[in-house]
Amino acid sequence: MVPFSKIRYFLALLLLIFTSEMTAEVWETSVETAFNKAKKEGRPIFIDVYADWCGYCKTLKKEIYPKKEVKQEMSKFVLLSLDGDRFPNLKKKYGVTGYPTLLFLDKNGSLTEKIAGMPDHKMVIRTLRSAYSKRDKEVSLLADLEKDPENNLLLLKAGEYYFEAKEFKKAADYFYRSFASEDPRMPENKHKALFNLGLSFSELKNWEKAIKTFSLYLDKFPTGHSKAALFYRGGAYSSLGKKPEAKEDLKKALELSSDPEEKKEIQDLLNRL
Structure with a gap:
């Protein structure tokens, strides 16, 4: 018969091994x-x-x-x-x-x-x-927005948060609210919000809205990210089968680009049209 003390020691050893494996x-x-x-x-x-x-x-x-x-x-x-x-x-x-x-x-x-x-x-x-x-970044963002719902920077950050989380519908809503906000404190956020709204529509494959949003962006902020806006609008035109419009935008984006890798990506897209 095995002494109880040895059984207890053996069980304790098993528990120690099991706990070590569980906490690894x-x-x-x-x-x-x-x-x-x-x-x-x-x-x-x-x-x-x-x-x-x-x-x-x-x-x-x-x-x-x-x-x-x-x-x-x-x-x-x-x-x-x-x-x-x-x-x-x-x-x-x-x-x-x-x-x-x-x-x-x-x-x-x-x-x-x-x-x-x-x-x-x-x-x-x-x-x-x-x-x-900071693990509940979403909770703290929404709490801050509840206190200051028209703050266009907080709205922009909420849009960026949901964009990173691939919740593009929510992202689009917050980017639109940031762009439409009448908050006078940080007007420079409007161009970021509008551009990101176009990106959100592109991710949602809502090509019509993407085209309208990037067209509005190019009209309102001609000195902003024109090259990128033309590239994404060209991609949206391409997805709708509107090749002439797509080619026009992509050629303009190609002219504005100075980065070799970027130029290659745009040229490859043009070649596929």
């Missing part, structure tokens, strides 16, 4: 999986953007992340580890220019905090706590 951090490697998980669970996202050749990135993973206090704070986040060189769009979106870069997002992918370069464990803990306190 799980690093996602798929952007889609991590973002879906964050939305489903209502948790913020922590992205470790690294490169295989980056020595500091390895130090972070071997020496900083395993620390008890760091792990405790990280457990509140959906963790995502990405080789930055394989995700150029993500680098561009969040302004990643070197490694390591740590990104802290709310559940809808809106950036709340960022660390560029090699931090110590205290900075990581401090930033994780700060990012977690």
